[in-house]
Amino acid sequence: MLKVKNLHASVGDKEILRGINLEVHAGEVHAIMGPNGSGKSTLASVLAGNEKFTVTEGEVEFMGQNLLDLSIENRARMGLFLGFQYPVEIPGVTMANFMKMAVNEQRKFRGEEPLTAGEFLRMMREKSAVVELDSKLTSRAVNEGFSGGEKKKNEIFQMAMLDPKLAVLDETDSGLDIDALRVVATGVTKLHTPENATVVITHYQRLLDYIVPDFVHVLYHGRIIYSGDKSLALKLEKEGYDWLINEYDK
Amino acid sequence: MAEKEIIDTIEGEYKYGFTTDIETETIARGLNEDVIRLISAKKEEPEWMLERRLKAFRHWQQMPLPEWAHLNIPEIDFQDIIYYAAPKQVKKLGSMDEVDPELKRTFDKLGIPLEEQMALAGVAVDAVMDSVSVKTTFRETLAEKGIIFCSISEAIREYPELIQKYLGTVVPYTDNYYAALNAAVFSDGSFCYIPKGVRCPMELSTYFRINAENTGQFERTLLVADEGAYVSYLEGCTAPRRDENQLHAAVVEIIVERDAEVKYSTVQNWYPGDKEGKGGIYNFVTKRGLCREGARLSWTQVETGSAITWKYPSCVLLGDNSVGEFYSVAMTNNYQQADTGTKMIHIGRNTRSRIVSKGISAGKSQNAYRGLVRVAKGAENARNYSQCDSLLIGDKCGAHTFPVIDTRNSSAVVEHEATTSKISEEQLMYCRQRGLSTEDAVGLIVNGYAREVLAKLPMEFAVEAQKLLAINLEGSVG
Numbered sequence: 207m208l209k210v211k212n213l214h215a216s217v218g219d220k221e222i223l224r225g226i227n228l229e230v231h232a233g234e235v236h237a238i239m240g241p242n243g244s245g246k247s248t249l250a251s252v253l254a255g256n257e258k259f260t261v262t263e264g265e266v267e268f269m270g271q272n273l274l275d276l277s278i279e280n281r282a283r284m285g286l287f288l289g290f291q292y293p294v295e296i297p298g299v300t301m302a303n304f305m306k307m308a309v310n311e312q313r314k315f316r317g318e319e320p321l322t323a324g325e326f327l328r329m330m331r332e333k334s335a336v337v338e339l340d341s342k343l344t345s346r347a348v349n350e351g352f353s354g355g356e357k358k359k360n361e362i363f364q365m366a367m368l369d370p371k372l373a374v375l376d377e378t379d380s381g382l383d384i385d386a387l388r389v390v391a392t393g394v395t396k397l398h399t400p401e402n403a404t405v406v407i408t409h410y411q412r413l414l415d416y417i418v419p420d421f422v423h424v425l426y427h428g429r430i431i432y433s434g435d436k437s438l439a440l441k442l443e444k445e446g447y448d449w450l451i452n453e454y455d456k
Numbered sequence: 457m458a459e460k461e462i463i464d465t466i467e468g469e470y471k472y473g474f475t476t477d478i479e480t481e482t483i484a485r486g487l488n489e490d491v492i493r494l495i496s497a498k499k500e501e502p503e504w505m506l507e508r509r510l511k512a513f514r515h516w517q518q519m520p521l522p523e524w525a526h527l528n529i530p531e532i533d534f535q536d537i538i539y540y541a542a543p544k545q546v547k548k549l550g551s552m553d554e555v556d557p558e559l560k561r562t563f564d565k566l567g568i569p570l571e572e573q574m575a576l577a578g579v580a581v582d583a584v585m586d587s588v589s590v591k592t593t594f595r596e597t598l599a600e601k602g603i604i605f606c607s608i609s610e611a612i613r614e615y616p617e618l619i620q621k622y623l624g625t626v627v628p629y630t631d632n633y634y635a636a637l638n639a640a641v642f643s644d645g646s647f648c649y650i651p652k653g654v655r656c657p658m659e660l661s662t663y664f665r666i667n668a669e670n671t672g673q674f675e676r677t678l679l680v681a682d683e684g685a686y687v688s689y690l691e692g693c694t695a696p697r698r699d700e701n702q703l704h705a706a707v708v709e710i711i712v713e714r715d716a717e718v719k720y721s722t723v724q725n726w727y728p729g730d731k732e733g734k735g736g737i738y739n740f741v742t743k744r745g746l747c748r749e750g751a752r753l754s755w756t757q758v759e760t761g762s763a764i765t766w767k768y769p770s771c772v773l774l775g776d777n778s779v780g781e782f783y784s785v786a787m788t789n790n791y792q793q794a795d796t797g798t799k800m801i802h803i804g805r806n807t808r809s810r811i812v813s814k815g816i817s818a819g820k821s822q823n824a825y826r827g828l829v830r831v832a833k834g835a836e837n838a839r840n841y842s843q844c845d846s847l848l849i850g851d852k853c854g855a856h857t858f859p860v861i862d863t864r865n866s867s868a869v870v871e872h873e874a875t876t877s878k879i880s881e882e883q884l885m886y887c888r889q890r891g892l893s894t895e896d897a898v899g900l901i902v903n904g905y906a907r908e909v910l911a912k913l914p915m916e917f918a919v920e921a922q923k924l925l926a927i928n929l930e931g932s933v934g
Contacts, residue, residue, distance in 0.1 A: 254889050258881070278888040288889050294882045298904030307900065308890040315891070347904065364890065 207232050207403050208253075208273075208372055213264035214428075215252045222248045224428035225264070230372065233400040237414055237439060238407045240425035241447050246407045247291060249425070250376040254288040255281050269371060283315035285371030289361040289378045296348040301360070302330060304348050305367050312368060333366035337393040355386035362393045373397075374405045379413040391416030411443035424450055486535045489513065492640055495540045499609050502616060512629035512639035519633045525766055525795040526824040526856055529738070532703060539641045539674075565927050594658070603656060604649040608676050611647035618649060622680055626709040626746045626772070634705040634740040634766075638674050642707070645676035650685035650716075659914050660689045675706040681716035681751075688719040690914055703738050704762075710745035710753060714775065717752040718745065721913050722769075723921055725928075726761035733791025733820075736763025743767065749775030749804065756912040758921045759786040759796060760928045768826065770799035773807035773835075780809040783909040785921075787902075788821030788853070789928055797827040797858075802838035802868070811842040814906045817853035818929055824856040831868040838868045846876045847905050849898070849929065877905075899926025 208230040215223040222245045230236055240246055252259050253266065255278035266273040269284055276284070296304065309329070310320040321329065334341050337359040349357050358378055365373050375394065379387055394417050398404060406417055414422075414436060422438040423430045424447065431454045432438070442450075483494055492513050496506040598605050604615060612619050629639035650656055681687055691708075704726070712718050720743075729736025739762040745753040755769040771780025782798035800809035809829065817823040823846070831838045846855035861870050879901050887897035903910065903922045910918050 254885075256885055278885065279891050279893055282889050282891040290886065290889075292882075294880070294886045296883055296886070296901055296904055298907035299900055304887075304890070304900070307892055307896065311891040311893075311896075368890070 207269060209265075209267040210253075211265045211267075213249075213252070213266060214262045215248060215259045216262055217248075217259050221262070222259070222428055223252065226425075226428070226430060228423065228430060230403045230405060232371075232403055234403050234421065235398065235417060235419045236403075236405045237417075237419035237422045237436075238405060238425055238430075239409065239422060239439065239442060241451075244425045245428045246425050247376050250288055250374045250405075250407055253281075253374055254278060254286065279311070280315070282368075283312050285369075287365050287368055287370035287373040289358075289365060289373065289375035291376040291378075291380065293349050293352075293357045293361055295350045295352075297350050299348050301344040301346060301348055305330065305344075305364065308364070309367055329367065334363055336366045336396055337362045338389050339363045354381040355383065358382055358386065358390055359393070362390055362397075366393070366397055369397075370402065372403050372405070374407070376407045377409065378406065379408055379410060387413065388416065411439045414439045426451055426454060483538065483540045485538045487513075487537070487539055487641065491539055495641060495643075498540060499612070501609075501612055504616075504620065505612055508624070508629075509640050512636050513641075515629055516633065516636035516640055519636055522633050525826070526822065526858070527764055527766060527793050527795050528822075529764060532738070534637075537703060540643065565923060597657060601654050601657065602651040603654060604647065605660065606647055608642070608645040608647045608678060611678070615647070615649070618680070619647070619678070622711055623678055623709070626711060626744050627707050627742050632742060635707050635742040638676060638705050638707040638742070642674045642676035645678075645706070647677075648679045648687065648689065650681045650687045652682045653684040654682075655685070656687040660687060673704055675704070677706070677708040679708070679710045679718065679720070681710075681712050681718045683713045683715060685713070685716045686718075688721070688914060690721045690723070690917060692723040692725070702735075703740070705740045706742070708741070708743040708769075710743075712745055712747045712751035712753050712778075714748045715750040716748075717754075719754045719756070719912075720745070720769070721917065722755075722757040722759070723913075723917060723924070724757065724759045724761050724765070725924060727763075728761050728790065728792050729763040731790050733763070736792070737761065738764045739767065740764075741767040743769035744772065744799075745770070745780075746772045747775055747778035747780060747807075750777045751775055752779040752781075754781040754783070754912070755798065756783040756909065757785070757796075758910070758913070758924070759784070759794060760924055762794075763792060765792075765794040765796055767794075767796045768798055770801065771809060772801045772803065773809065773838075774803045775807075776804040777806045778804055779807070782809075782811045782813070783912045784813045785816065785906040785909045785925070786813070786823060786825075787816040787925060787928060788818070788823045790819040790821060792819075792821040794822070795824040795826055797825045799828040799830070800840055802829075802831045802835040802840070805834070805836040805838075807835055807838050809838075809840045811840070811844070812908055813842075813844045814909055815844075815846040815855050816849070816902060816906070816925070816929075817846065817855050818849035820852045822854045822856070824858060826858040828860045828862065829870055829872075831863040831865050831870065833864045835865050836867050838863075838865065838870075840868075840870045842870075842872045844872070844874045845905070846874075847902065848876065848878045849902075895926070895930060898929055899923075902926065902929060 210226050210228040213223050213226040226249060238246055248259060261274055268286060273281060306326055313320055330344055334344060339359050343356060352360060378390060382390060391413055419436050422434050422436060424432040432450050483491060489510060492509050496509055627635050629636045679689060710718055726737040726739060747753050753771050759765055769782060773780050780800050786794045786796050788794050798811055811827060813825045815823045815825055825844045829840045844857050848855055855876060857874055859872055863870060883901055884894060884897050902925050910921055913921055
């Protein structure tokens with residue numbers, strides 16, 4: 207589904223990604239961990255097409271297409287979803303209106319008819335239940351006045367609405383209390399199927415108690431320096447990154 | 457088109473004296489008392505009307521050109537303008553295929569129904585919609601209630617007592633330069649009278665949609681809501697309007713009698729000039745309403761057109777407990793300039809006013825809010841709330857706010873809030889990551905920003921106005 211080969215990216219003259227290699231197949235869950243400033247969020251942004259970053263080298267294939275040639279919106283329409291670390295507010299635009307546009311853009315891209323108002327409302331109700339999102343929030347403006355927890359739930363709600371092939375969740379667990387974490391993580395798990403894949407970026411093992419990864423990668427200094435299975439996350443939780451970094455720096 | 461070209465086009469080869477031909481009736485360019493006498497005669501006006509025009513003209517000649525606005529206005533030669541041209545019989549087009557494709561594209565984007573598209577574009581509509589009978593039905597419905605709704609020229613002839621009682625009482629010819637000019641040379645406009653206790657049974661907008669006629673360069677509107685009456689009136693049209701006349705100086709006067717209510721909405725989408733700032737309409741408008749005891753006047757405007765806009769719809773809250781409101785979205789793009797806002801003059805006791813102004817500047821445009829809130833000495837317990845927001849798109853445009861508060865009564869409560877924001881890269885990224893194109897994202901964000909004002913428009917226009925904002929911003933980002 208996703209093949210990243212020797213990906214380099216920079217912001218200004220500063221190189222942040224220095225040769226990422228990563229392969230994600232349908233049905234898999236990958237966790238990306240690593241110390242602050244290692245390039246985790248940059249990787250998510252570059253995959254989504256954020257124009258702040260320049261790809262200087264490497265290739266990315268998504269669903270058999272050259273991802274780097276596609277616009278931000280076409281990546282999204284093809285089924286790439288980014289759960290933002292800091293979801294932005296859009297004053298005056300209701301969630302319902304925003305999602306209706308997003309869902310119908312995707313349908314148009316696939317050559318499908320737009321949903322009727324009734325179909326859409328039913329879908330909203332169904333999907334907001336996945337993350338126990340208060341249905342009143344959908345009539346409020348996008349993220350405006352949402353609490354930290356509500357914002358993150360709202361990201362997963364949007365993921366449920368758009369049913370992506372590949373979801374990249376950028377620190378979806380940050381700033382959540384234990385209950386909200388459980389709701390968000392359970393939501394992500396519910397959405398997981400053999401046909402789709404999830405990449406979760408996180409600092410903490412606790413998220414991985416709910417979302418059990420098939421692979422755990424450690425990102426450091428713009429490269430994946432170590433990959434393992436879910437036990438790696440537990441080890442990192444106990445021992446930190448130093449043992450890996452020391453080895454790598456040698 | 458450059459100003460010179462426009463004038464040449466209108467004038468054709470008739471350069472001397474008064475001329476008449478079959479298609480159009482125009483008089484020589486320039487302004488003097490003879491011209492005014494001629495305008496008045498052409499309109500078969502009574503003597504008293506001519507006297508009013510002449511008085512205004514003599515006053516206008518003494519007035520200096522106003523230069524206080526935050527506008528860069530090219531010099532206007534008032535002697536180089538033709539002040540009277542009878543409406544031309546525009547040749548009806550045979551079908552929609554003959555309509556300018558660009559205009560058609562805009563109609564489609566606005567989602568205007570085909571029948572209305574044809575009416576607006578000047579296609580003969582008889583086959584599709586019997587516009588004459590629709591018009592008659594409206595007239596009959598209004599007449600049953602005693603509502604008068606006609607052209608101002610007709611009103612001057614048919615209802616001289618109402619005109620003499622109200623015309624020029626809210627905006628006297630001495631008010632300002634362009635109001636004086638308008639009072640001297642106004643070509644035509646609308647008159648509307650709602651009798652005591654009558655609630656106008658329809659949005660007067662509906663009427664306009666089907667009768668989108670060219671009202672001319674110096675439009676004059678007089679609207680009177682008698683005691684306890686109600687009317688919602690919409691001026692303008694979301695469809696783009698081109699006009700050969702570069703200078704427009706309209707006057708709108710509204711009288712809201714005791715306990716009456718008037719909602720006046722405007723959608724202004726005149727030709728703004730091209731991307732390099734050439735051409736476009738100069739729009740100098742004076743709009744003011746007078747509120748008696750317990751009356752309520754609400755102005756809502758969506759201003760997207762014209763090269764230069766100079767416009768301050770105002771409320772004189774004369775009666776106790778009267779209410780004035782001003783909701784505005786003013787959008788400028790490319791080289792457009794707008795200096796717009798409102799005046800709320802609190803004179804009566806317990807008067808309230810509310811101002812919500814949303815400026816949107818893109819391209820190399822300049823957008824200014826100018827507002828005055830005045831609380832007179834006797835205006836006990838007056839209240840005002842003002843909110844002036846500016847949204848900037850790109851880094852070459854300007855937004856300016858000039859609020860003036862002048863309170864002479866210590867019991868007054870006046871609040872003013874102002875914000876300036878930009879469409880952020882993060883907002884665009886967020887929308888695009890959900891599958892929206894940049895253009896749709898900008899449209900969505902701008903509409904969200906303007907929502908509070910758009911919600912005040914009559915339903916069918918609110919939807920079109922939303923699309924209008926998006927269309928006028930095309931190509932301004934990315």
